[in-house]
Amino acid sequence: MKPYYDSDGITIYHGDCRDVLPSLPKVDLVLTDYPYGNMTDYGAYEDTKENLVCLIKDTMPLILSQSDVSLIACGIANVFYFPSPKWILSWHWQHTNSGSSHWGFNNWQPILAYGDDPYLKNGLGRRQDCCPYSQRQIERLEGHPCPKPLDIWRWFLLRGSINATDLILDPFMGSGTTLRAAKDLGRKAIGIEIEERYCEIAAKRMSQMVLSL
DSSP states (O other), rough: OOOSSTTTEEEESOHHHHHHGGEEEOOEEEEOOOOOOSBBBSSSSBOOOOHHHHHHHHHHHHHHTTEEEEEEOOOOOGGGOOOOOEEEOOOEESSSEEEEETTTTEEEEEEESSSOOHHTTOOOOOOEEEEEEEEOOOOOTTTTTTTTHHHHHHHHHHHOOOOOOEEESSSSSSHHHHHHHHHHTTTTEEEESSOOHHHHHHHHHHTTTOOOO
16 A cells, blocks of 8 residues: 655555555554544544444454554543453543543543563563643644644653664554654654545644654
């Protein structure tokens, strides 16, 4: 498949990840944010609970077979639809509520972790499994309904990737936050997105200069 965008170690494919994943090389880290099954308007994908369950069934075996480590943002209501992770990392809002749940407000969001902790595996000691977040400042990107905070995504990318030579994959790329984080941190990355207008947003973000961290 011809890339939608390919420059400076960042590659974007416009298509269904179920079609693209089998042709990709094995990667060091998958960092991705699945749809939530709550009827969010993503454009080309109909975000029903039934479609999400099918998507998980179709894609998780591919993701886990092609990555050493996978960190999956799943939405707190969907944790039990996914294969059992090795651990659950999280990020949580401080001094505010991020959403409602069956038990009131939820202040945290799970990140399902598959594979071995790269820091422990390489004798680099223990690291935190939770990323605190004190300010709810999310970049609004030309109408994307569910962007993630870039600084949180950099934190999780560094939590799952210890080498600058690592290859990162996001099969549900959206507006390209994983790829932007990878570029800022000097990693190569591949993104896949079914909605073309989000590919365009991501490509524009990739053309920006690397941010000073």
